[in-house]
Amino acid sequence: MSLAMSFQVNRAEFQLQVSLELPDQGVTALFGRSGSGKTTLLRCIAGLEQLPGGSLSFQGQVWQSADEFVPVHLRPIGYVFQEASLFPHLTIEQNLHYGFKRIRAAERRIGFDEVVELLSLQDYLTRYPDQLSGGQRQRVSIGRALLTSPRLLLMDEPMASLDATSKQEILPYLERLTEELQLPIIYVSHAVDEVMRLADYMVLLDQGQVQAQGPLQALLTDHQLPFARSEQAASLLKAQLVDTDAGDGLAGLQLEQQPLLISQTHLSPGRLSPITLGATVKVTIMARDVVLARQLPEAISLLNALLVRVVALDTDLDKSQVLVHLQLGEQALMARISKRSAGLLQLQPGQQVYALIKGVAVNS
Numbered sequence: 001m002s003l004a005m006s007f008q009v010n011r012a013e014f015q016l017q018v019s020l021e022l023p024d025q026g027v028t029a030l031f032g033r034s035g036s037g038k039t040t041l042l043r044c045i046a047g048l049e050q051l052p053g054g055s056l057s058f059q060g061q062v063w064q065s066a067d068e069f070v071p072v073h074l075r076p077i078g079y080v081f082q083e084a085s086l087f088p089h090l091t092i093e094q095n096l097h098y099g100f101k102r103i104r105a106a107e108r109r110i111g112f113d114e115v116v117e118l119l120s121l122q123d124y125l126t127r128y129p130d131q132l133s134g135g136q137r138q139r140v141s142i143g144r145a146l147l148t149s150p151r152l153l154l155m156d157e158p159m160a161s162l163d164a165t166s167k168q169e170i171l172p173y174l175e176r177l178t179e180e181l182q183l184p185i186i187y188v189s190h191a192v193d194e195v196m197r198l199a200d201y202m203v204l205l206d207q208g209q210v211q212a213q214g215p216l217q218a219l220l221t222d223h224q225l226p227f228a229r230s231e232q233a234a235s236l237l238k239a240q241l242v243d244t245d246a247g248d249g250l251a252g253l254q255l256e257q258q259p260l261l262i263s264q265t266h267l268s269p270g271r272l273s274p275i276t277l278g279a280t281v282k283v284t285i286m287a288r289d290v291v292l293a294r295q296l297p298e299a300i301s302l303l304n305a306l307l308v309r310v311v312a313l314d315t316d317l318d319k320s321q322v323l324v325h326l327q328l329g330e331q332a333l334m335a336r337i338s339k340r341s342a343g344l345l346q347l348q349p350g351q352q353v354y355a356l357i358k359g360v361a362v363n364s
């Protein structure tokens with residue numbers, strides 16, 4: 001079961017040619033620079049663009065083919081736009097009910113109270129949209145989309161019009177949504193930090209073409225793609241929380257059988273509920289925050305040293321830097337170090353080294 005599609009868009013200034021089979025679970029990010037065709041593709045999936053030659057099926061149901069086109073209002077989708085489009089003359093409760101009452105009771109997959117609680121909307125129900133902040137309004141828009149009991153949620157840069165503070169406020173709700181609802185989400189974004197926090201799978205669009213697609217972890221470390229080559233290159237790894245109090249304000253993760261200590265502060269601030277013991281935690285490690293050593297150094301202030309194997313060295317990034325691809329159990333880690341250091345360490349593929357970690361960001 002999946003979301004399979006093929007679309008061609010021929011506009012005077014822009015062509016899109018896409019053929020994709022996407023997972024029908026988790027969060028898939030449509031990522032690419034402005035004008036690459038993300039919104040156009042999302043609109044094709046929604047049925048907002050009806051173009052000849054396209055095809056689309058979701059979990060075995062045909063939504064578009066040569067002789068069939070299911071109109072947008074008959075597709076079980078929720079659509080969240082860049083700007084919250086709430087009815088100004090209705091209260092938040094009435095806005096939420098607008099989508100909810102269109103769905104027959106027997107077909108409802110999520111309850112009104114459940115959505116209100118999921119998005120913490122209790123305090124806003126009697127207010128009007130202009131009495132809420134941009135981030136709060138966007139939470140209501142997401143709630144309204146969920147109350148139509150969609151089987152697929154389409155989100156078009158839902159945080160694009162928000163300031164940094166509102167983004168930080170809404171991100172935990174998006175994370176909660178992805179964790180608690182068994183609802184596949186297609187999420188358009190051009191912000192890599194957002195994608196790293198939320199997505200499992202990524203489609204990279206460039207000038208209307210699919211440049212790459214795959215699990216996010218793999219795409220971030222692919223040396224042919226811009227992520228790994230940039231100064232912001234980062235690896236995304238999955239670890240387990242095994243100790244909520246490892247002393248001195250630290251918590252312990254297990255990453256591929258090796259310990260990784262993080263600050264306990266990562267476990268709760270900015271989250272709606274703290275990470276619990278045994279939970280899988282996504283950690284991001286910037287390539288420039290990884291120091292390599294051939295021996296385990298003594299008397300050093302860094303706490304985390306992971307035994308890894310060198311897979312390959314990318315030497316053509318720029319004049320002075322090398323990207324070292326490392327294998328950590330089943331997962332990939334990258335280190336961005338100077339060419340001079342790589343030479344002094346005589347790094348070779350297959351060699352075991354220690355990766356000393358200067359900083360870890362915890363996603364969920």
Ligand SMILES: Nc1ncnc2c1ncn2[C@@H]1O[C@H](COP(=O)(O)OP(=O)(O)OP(=O)(O)O)[C@@H](O)[C@H]1O
Binds near residue numbers: 032035036037038040
């Ligand atoms: N209705 C339209 N008619 C003609 N051209 C359009 C239309 N909508 C979008 N375009 C053009 O199609 C191209 C792709 O636009 P699209 O909105 O899909 O890109 P995007 O990747 O979502 O960009 P952004 O991140 O800026 O939203 C752009 O060159 C845009 O100018």
